[in-house]
Amino acid sequence: MKDEKGILFILSGPSGVGKGTVRKALFERDPDLAYSISVTTRQAREGEQNGVDYFFKTKDEVKKMIEQGEFIEYAEYVGNYYGTPKAYVEQTLEEGRDVFLEIEVQGALQVKENFPEGVFIFLFPPSLEELKNRIISRGTETEDLVRNRLLEAKKEIEMMDAYDYVVVNDDVHNAVDRIESIVVSEHCKRERIASQYKKALGSVEL
Ligand SMILES: Nc1nc2c(ncn2[C@@H]2O[C@H](COP(=O)(O)OP(=O)(O)O)[C@@H](O)[C@H]2O)c(=O)[nH]1
Ligand SMILES: Nc1ncnc2c1ncn2[C@@H]1O[C@H](COP(=O)(O)OP(=O)(O)O)[C@@H](O)[C@H]1O
Numbered sequence: 001m002k003d004e005k006g007i008l009f010i011l012s013g014p015s016g017v018g019k020g021t022v023r024k025a026l027f028e029r030d031p032d033l034a035y036s037i038s039v040t041t042r043q044a045r046e047g048e049q050n051g052v053d054y055f056f057k058t059k060d061e062v063k064k065m066i067e068q069g070e071f072i073e074y075a076e077y078v079g080n081y082y083g084t085p086k087a088y089v090e091q092t093l094e095e096g097r098d099v100f101l102e103i104e105v106q107g108a109l110q111v112k113e114n115f116p117e118g119v120f121i122f123l124f125p126p127s128l129e130e131l132k133n134r135i136i137s138r139g140t141e142t143e144d145l146v147r148n149r150l151l152e153a154k155k156e157i158e159m160m161d162a163y164d165y166v167v168v169n170d171d172v173h174n175a176v177d178r179i180e181s182i183v184v185s186e187h188c189k190r191e192r193i194a195s196q197y198k199k200a201l202g203s204v205e206l
Pocket of ligand 2: 013016017138
Protein backbone atom coordinates (compact mmCIF):
# COMPACT_ATOMS: atom_id res chain seq x y z
CA MET A 1 0.00 0.00 0.00
CA LYS A 2 1.27 3.52 -0.82
CA ASP A 3 1.72 6.09 1.99
CA GLU A 4 -0.65 8.64 0.48
CA LYS A 5 -4.23 8.51 -0.58
CA GLY A 6 -5.22 8.80 -4.23
CA ILE A 7 -6.97 11.88 -5.61
CA LEU A 8 -10.65 11.84 -6.62
CA PHE A 9 -11.27 13.42 -10.04
CA ILE A 10 -14.81 14.19 -11.14
CA LEU A 11 -15.26 14.44 -14.90
CA SER A 12 -18.61 15.99 -15.65
CA GLY A 13 -20.43 17.95 -18.31
CA PRO A 14 -23.47 17.66 -20.57
CA SER A 15 -24.62 14.44 -22.17
CA GLY A 16 -23.00 13.96 -25.57
CA VAL A 17 -20.05 16.28 -24.91
CA GLY A 18 -17.69 13.28 -25.07
CA LYS A 19 -17.12 12.30 -21.42
CA GLY A 20 -17.13 8.56 -22.17
CA THR A 21 -14.94 8.93 -25.26
CA VAL A 22 -12.40 11.14 -23.50
CA ARG A 23 -12.36 9.01 -20.33
CA LYS A 24 -11.72 5.82 -22.35
CA ALA A 25 -8.87 7.51 -24.28
CA LEU A 26 -7.39 8.80 -21.00
CA PHE A 27 -7.52 5.31 -19.44
CA GLU A 28 -5.78 3.79 -22.46
CA ARG A 29 -2.89 6.17 -21.87
CA ASP A 30 -2.90 5.88 -18.07
CA PRO A 31 -3.89 2.36 -17.01
CA ASP A 32 -3.01 3.10 -13.36
CA LEU A 33 -6.05 5.33 -13.03
CA ALA A 34 -9.15 3.69 -11.55
CA TYR A 35 -12.64 4.17 -12.96
CA SER A 36 -15.66 4.00 -10.69
CA ILE A 37 -18.38 2.03 -12.48
CA SER A 38 -21.79 3.57 -11.77
CA VAL A 39 -25.10 1.91 -11.03
CA THR A 40 -28.00 2.79 -13.35
CA THR A 41 -31.63 1.84 -13.92
CA ARG A 42 -31.49 2.65 -17.62
CA GLN A 43 -31.61 -0.10 -20.25
CA ALA A 44 -28.24 -1.39 -21.44
CA ARG A 45 -27.41 -0.15 -24.96
CA GLU A 46 -26.20 -2.55 -27.59
CA GLY A 47 -22.66 -3.64 -26.76
CA GLU A 48 -22.78 -2.44 -23.15
CA GLN A 49 -21.83 -4.99 -20.52
CA ASN A 50 -23.04 -5.30 -16.94
CA GLY A 51 -20.13 -4.64 -14.56
CA VAL A 52 -18.03 -2.99 -17.29
CA ASP A 53 -20.00 0.03 -18.54
CA TYR A 54 -22.48 0.14 -15.65
CA PHE A 55 -24.02 -2.08 -13.01
CA PHE A 56 -27.53 -2.34 -14.45
CA LYS A 57 -30.14 -2.57 -11.66
CA THR A 58 -33.90 -2.28 -11.21
CA LYS A 59 -35.49 0.79 -9.60
CA ASP A 60 -36.29 -1.24 -6.47
CA GLU A 61 -32.68 -2.40 -6.14
CA VAL A 62 -31.41 1.18 -6.49
CA LYS A 63 -33.94 2.53 -4.00
CA LYS A 64 -32.73 -0.05 -1.49
CA MET A 65 -29.10 0.95 -2.09
CA ILE A 66 -30.08 4.61 -1.53
CA GLU A 67 -31.82 3.73 1.76
CA GLN A 68 -28.77 1.79 2.92
CA GLY A 69 -26.47 4.75 2.18
CA GLU A 70 -24.42 2.86 -0.40
CA PHE A 71 -23.89 5.84 -2.74
CA ILE A 72 -21.53 8.82 -2.55
CA GLU A 73 -24.06 10.58 -4.75
CA TYR A 74 -26.96 9.67 -6.95
CA ALA A 75 -29.18 11.57 -9.35
CA GLU A 76 -32.31 11.08 -11.38
CA TYR A 77 -31.46 11.99 -14.95
CA VAL A 78 -33.94 11.92 -17.85
CA GLY A 79 -36.14 9.36 -16.06
CA ASN A 80 -33.48 7.03 -14.66
CA TYR A 81 -31.35 6.73 -11.53
CA TYR A 82 -27.56 6.91 -11.72
CA GLY A 83 -25.32 6.51 -8.66
CA THR A 84 -21.70 6.12 -7.55
CA PRO A 85 -21.08 3.23 -5.13
CA LYS A 86 -19.21 4.46 -2.05
CA ALA A 87 -17.22 1.33 -1.10
CA TYR A 88 -15.14 1.07 -4.30
CA VAL A 89 -14.19 4.76 -4.32
CA GLU A 90 -13.17 4.88 -0.65
CA GLN A 91 -11.20 1.64 -0.80
CA THR A 92 -9.37 2.55 -4.03
CA LEU A 93 -8.39 6.03 -2.77
CA GLU A 94 -7.08 4.38 0.43
CA GLU A 95 -4.89 2.14 -1.73
CA GLY A 96 -3.27 5.30 -3.14
CA ARG A 97 -4.82 5.13 -6.61
CA ASP A 98 -6.48 8.09 -8.32
CA VAL A 99 -10.16 7.51 -9.04
CA PHE A 100 -12.19 9.06 -11.86
CA LEU A 101 -15.96 9.53 -11.73
CA GLU A 102 -17.77 10.27 -14.98
CA ILE A 103 -21.09 11.76 -13.87
CA GLU A 104 -23.67 14.43 -14.68
CA VAL A 105 -23.78 17.83 -12.99
CA GLN A 106 -26.36 17.33 -10.15
CA GLY A 107 -24.32 14.36 -8.92
CA ALA A 108 -21.01 16.23 -9.22
CA LEU A 109 -22.39 18.99 -6.99
CA GLN A 110 -23.36 16.39 -4.36
CA VAL A 111 -19.84 14.95 -4.46
CA LYS A 112 -18.52 18.45 -3.82
CA GLU A 113 -20.41 18.49 -0.51
CA ASN A 114 -19.01 15.14 0.64
CA PHE A 115 -15.55 15.27 -0.98
CA PRO A 116 -14.57 18.97 -1.14
CA GLU A 117 -10.96 17.86 -1.75
CA GLY A 118 -12.03 16.27 -5.07
CA VAL A 119 -10.90 17.84 -8.34
CA PHE A 120 -13.86 18.92 -10.47
CA ILE A 121 -13.41 19.02 -14.26
CA PHE A 122 -16.13 20.30 -16.59
CA LEU A 123 -15.92 19.01 -20.16
CA PHE A 124 -17.20 21.74 -22.45
CA PRO A 125 -18.53 21.39 -26.01
CA PRO A 126 -17.01 23.52 -28.80
CA SER A 127 -20.61 24.77 -29.42
CA LEU A 128 -24.23 23.77 -28.68
CA GLU A 129 -24.66 22.94 -32.37
CA GLU A 130 -21.74 20.51 -32.18
CA LEU A 131 -23.18 19.04 -28.96
CA LYS A 132 -26.47 18.36 -30.76
CA ASN A 133 -24.60 16.77 -33.68
CA ARG A 134 -22.68 14.50 -31.32
CA ILE A 135 -25.83 13.31 -29.53
CA ILE A 136 -27.57 12.64 -32.86
CA SER A 137 -24.55 11.00 -34.48
CA ARG A 138 -24.20 8.58 -31.57
CA GLY A 139 -27.63 7.30 -32.61
CA THR A 140 -28.61 6.04 -29.16
CA GLU A 141 -31.47 8.45 -28.49
CA THR A 142 -34.92 9.08 -29.99
CA GLU A 143 -35.75 12.64 -31.15
CA ASP A 144 -37.56 13.39 -27.86
CA LEU A 145 -34.65 12.20 -25.78
CA VAL A 146 -32.19 14.30 -27.83
CA ARG A 147 -34.35 17.35 -27.03
CA ASN A 148 -34.47 16.46 -23.32
CA ARG A 149 -30.73 15.98 -23.20
CA LEU A 150 -30.11 19.34 -24.90
CA LEU A 151 -32.46 21.12 -22.47
CA GLU A 152 -30.59 19.45 -19.62
CA ALA A 153 -27.25 20.46 -21.21
CA LYS A 154 -28.19 24.14 -21.16
CA LYS A 155 -28.93 23.95 -17.43
CA GLU A 156 -25.72 22.01 -16.83
CA ILE A 157 -23.55 24.55 -18.64
CA GLU A 158 -24.88 27.24 -16.30
CA MET A 159 -23.33 25.33 -13.37
CA MET A 160 -19.80 25.26 -14.72
CA ASP A 161 -18.53 28.01 -12.39
CA ALA A 162 -18.68 25.49 -9.54
CA TYR A 163 -15.85 23.49 -11.16
CA ASP A 164 -12.07 23.75 -10.67
CA TYR A 165 -11.26 23.29 -14.37
CA VAL A 166 -13.01 23.66 -17.73
CA VAL A 167 -11.68 21.53 -20.60
CA VAL A 168 -12.97 22.09 -24.13
CA ASN A 169 -13.47 18.82 -25.98
CA ASP A 170 -12.71 20.07 -29.48
CA ASP A 171 -10.43 17.15 -30.22
CA VAL A 172 -10.23 13.97 -28.10
CA HIS A 173 -6.41 13.92 -27.97
CA ASN A 174 -6.21 17.56 -26.96
CA ALA A 175 -8.83 17.07 -24.27
CA VAL A 176 -6.92 14.06 -22.88
CA ASP A 177 -3.66 16.09 -22.92
CA ARG A 178 -5.36 18.80 -20.88
CA ILE A 179 -6.78 16.33 -18.36
CA GLU A 180 -3.38 14.65 -17.97
CA SER A 181 -1.87 18.07 -17.21
CA ILE A 182 -4.52 18.59 -14.54
CA VAL A 183 -3.69 15.22 -12.94
CA VAL A 184 0.03 16.09 -12.88
CA SER A 185 -0.54 19.58 -11.46
CA GLU A 186 -2.87 18.31 -8.74
CA HIS A 187 -0.20 15.83 -7.65
CA CYS A 188 2.41 18.60 -7.58
CA LYS A 189 0.03 20.84 -5.65
CA ARG A 190 -0.39 18.20 -2.96
CA GLU A 191 3.38 17.88 -2.71
CA ARG A 192 3.25 14.13 -3.10
CA ILE A 193 6.25 14.32 -5.39
CA ALA A 194 8.07 16.78 -3.12
CA SER A 195 7.56 14.55 -0.09
CA GLN A 196 9.10 11.60 -1.93
CA TYR A 197 12.16 13.74 -2.71
CA LYS A 198 12.32 14.88 0.90
CA LYS A 199 12.46 11.27 2.05
CA ALA A 200 15.21 10.51 -0.48
CA LEU A 201 17.20 13.58 0.67
CA GLY A 202 16.95 12.43 4.27
CA SER A 203 18.73 9.20 3.42
CA VAL A 204 21.74 10.90 1.78
CA GLU A 205 24.80 11.35 4.05
CA LEU A 206 26.56 14.70 3.62
N1 LIG B 1 -24.93 11.56 -10.95
C1 LIG B 1 -24.48 10.55 -11.70
N2 LIG B 1 -24.48 10.65 -13.03
C2 LIG B 1 -23.99 9.61 -13.74
C3 LIG B 1 -23.48 8.45 -13.14
N3 LIG B 1 -23.07 7.61 -14.11
C4 LIG B 1 -23.30 8.22 -15.27
N4 LIG B 1 -23.86 9.43 -15.06
C5 LIG B 1 -24.24 10.45 -16.04
O1 LIG B 1 -25.57 10.27 -16.44
C6 LIG B 1 -25.75 10.83 -17.75
C7 LIG B 1 -26.46 9.84 -18.65
O2 LIG B 1 -25.63 8.72 -18.86
P1 LIG B 1 -25.90 7.70 -20.05
O3 LIG B 1 -27.35 7.31 -20.01
O4 LIG B 1 -24.89 6.62 -19.97
O5 LIG B 1 -25.73 8.58 -21.34
P2 LIG B 1 -24.44 9.23 -21.98
O6 LIG B 1 -23.39 9.46 -20.94
O7 LIG B 1 -24.99 10.47 -22.55
O8 LIG B 1 -23.95 8.23 -22.97
C8 LIG B 1 -24.37 11.18 -18.24
O9 LIG B 1 -24.15 12.58 -18.09
C9 LIG B 1 -23.46 10.38 -17.34
O10 LIG B 1 -22.19 10.97 -17.18
C10 LIG B 1 -23.49 8.41 -11.70
O11 LIG B 1 -23.07 7.45 -11.06
N5 LIG B 1 -24.00 9.47 -11.05
N1 LIG C 1 -13.70 15.56 -29.64
C1 LIG C 1 -14.68 14.96 -30.35
N2 LIG C 1 -14.86 15.28 -31.64
C2 LIG C 1 -15.86 14.71 -32.36
N3 LIG C 1 -16.73 13.80 -31.88
C3 LIG C 1 -16.60 13.45 -30.58
C4 LIG C 1 -15.58 14.00 -29.74
N4 LIG C 1 -15.70 13.46 -28.50
C5 LIG C 1 -16.74 12.60 -28.56
N5 LIG C 1 -17.30 12.59 -29.80
C6 LIG C 1 -18.47 11.82 -30.27
O1 LIG C 1 -19.62 12.41 -29.65
C7 LIG C 1 -20.57 11.40 -29.30
C8 LIG C 1 -20.88 11.51 -27.79
O2 LIG C 1 -19.73 11.09 -27.05
P1 LIG C 1 -19.85 10.32 -25.66
O3 LIG C 1 -18.46 10.00 -25.24
O4 LIG C 1 -20.85 9.21 -25.75
O5 LIG C 1 -20.45 11.50 -24.74
P2 LIG C 1 -20.98 11.53 -23.22
O6 LIG C 1 -20.36 10.36 -22.50
O7 LIG C 1 -20.55 12.85 -22.66
O8 LIG C 1 -22.46 11.45 -23.28
C9 LIG C 1 -19.96 10.06 -29.70
O9 LIG C 1 -20.50 9.70 -30.97
C10 LIG C 1 -18.47 10.36 -29.81
O10 LIG C 1 -17.82 9.54 -30.74
